[in-house]
Amino acid sequence: MLQRIKKLQTILKANNLDCLLLHELEQSKSAQIRYLCGYTGDNALLLVLPNDAILLTDFRYKAQIAKEVKGAKKVIAQQSLFTELGKFKQLTVKNLRIGYLEDFLPVKMLGFIKKQLPDALLVPTNGLVESIAIIKDAEEIASIERAVEIADVAFDRILQIIRPGISELDVAAELEYQMKMLGSLDPSFETIIASGFRAALPHGRASAKKIKAGEFVTLDFGATYDGYHSDITRTVVVGKADAKQKKIYNLVLKAQTAGCRKARAGLRGPDVDKHVRDIISKAGYGKQFGHGLGHGIGLLIHEGPRLSPLSNDLLQPNMVVTIEPGIYLEGWGGVRIEDDVVITKTGCRIMNKAEKRLIEL
Numbered sequence: 001m002l003q004r005i006k007k008l009q010t011i012l013k014a015n016n017l018d019c020l021l022l023h024e025l026e027q028s029k030s031a032q033i034r035y036l037c038g039y040t041g042d043n044a045l046l047l048v049l050p051n052d053a054i055l056l057t058d059f060r061y062k063a064q065i066a067k068e069v070k071g072a073k074k075v076i077a078q079q080s081l082f083t084e085l086g087k088f089k090q091l092t093v094k095n096l097r098i099g100y101l102e103d104f105l106p107v108k109m110l111g112f113i114k115k116q117l118p119d120a121l122l123v124p125t126n127g128l129v130e131s132i133a134i135i136k137d138a139e140e141i142a143s144i145e146r147a148v149e150i151a152d153v154a155f156d157r158i159l160q161i162i163r164p165g166i167s168e169l170d171v172a173a174e175l176e177y178q179m180k181m182l183g184s185l186d187p188s189f190e191t192i193i194a195s196g197f198r199a200a201l202p203h204g205r206a207s208a209k210k211i212k213a214g215e216f217v218t219l220d221f222g223a224t225y226d227g228y229h230s231d232i233t234r235t236v237v238v239g240k241a242d243a244k245q246k247k248i249y250n251l252v253l254k255a256q257t258a259g260c261r262k263a264r265a266g267l268r269g270p271d272v273d274k275h276v277r278d279i280i281s282k283a284g285y286g287k288q289f290g291h292g293l294g295h296g297i298g299l300l301i302h303e304g305p306r307l308s309p310l311s312n313d314l315l316q317p318n319m320v321v322t323i324e325p326g327i328y329l330e331g332w333g334g335v336r337i338e339d340d341v342v343i344t345k346t347g348c349r350i351m352n353k354a355e356k357r358l359i360e361l
């Protein structure tokens, strides 16, 4: 943890910043304070200064910070967090360059900071902590791997209850229950269960729709372990697949497998995306694969690097990303297959063990 703060201090210096102000608020979570000093609670500010770090939270978390926080001084605020900022003499220096998290800080909070620190220069920053967190250490990879394993086992169990007549919501509830029983604190995100024509919606959250015989069911879900996320998608058929279902499924499987074979350190996100997209495009379904190939996972469910035509992220060893092509045909349904992989020098290691060949229930 201390090492992470030290790395960040070097980055701040290179970016000509005297301080970085990080926040973790109920309405805006970046998980960056957790990453830097281990604090898992809410309502906190972390000030990273050239030779110092200070965590500020409220009375409710007093015992928690004593136990969790490493590498930062701990301060309990007497009033609201932002109002407290003016009390720190280090921050009242004229023209002090204080960075804040532009992607996460609500505009209203920026107003509070300005009011408390009128002499400071507030500098919007992006991606500073992310540039460290994008490469995972062994402990982080082990946590993600456990989250993947929980999702895989829950998937195996859920197959027994998917049958004609059951609603998508019932499947989602059972899946989340199984993951919790296996040690996942929360689902990674709102579980997606999309059956029949709804499988054409890439983000079709579970609905009251009842699953029918012959339909595709896309399940996209994940577990969390020690704060780290997994993210898996499988598509199954209820009953026997028809010829078109087999054709589309096997095409997505071929593309997904090719993506797993292609991904390795030294390539850029768009290279891997293009490799997979070309397979789908050549088969005539390029327009029906309307999203990026994958994204990083970690303390957030969507983080860098992006495997997409729109990004230029360089893949490096120990990044953890998803590979998730899909084909969506409006009114008919769709297929997506998603694995979580660790990038290595020579390739990637697929964490998921759940069956990828077409499952006919």
Ligand code: ZN
Pocket: 220, 221, 231, 232, 233, 338
């Ligand atoms: Zn997913």
Ligand code: ZN
Pocket: 231, 295, 322, 324, 338
């Ligand atoms: Zn995903």
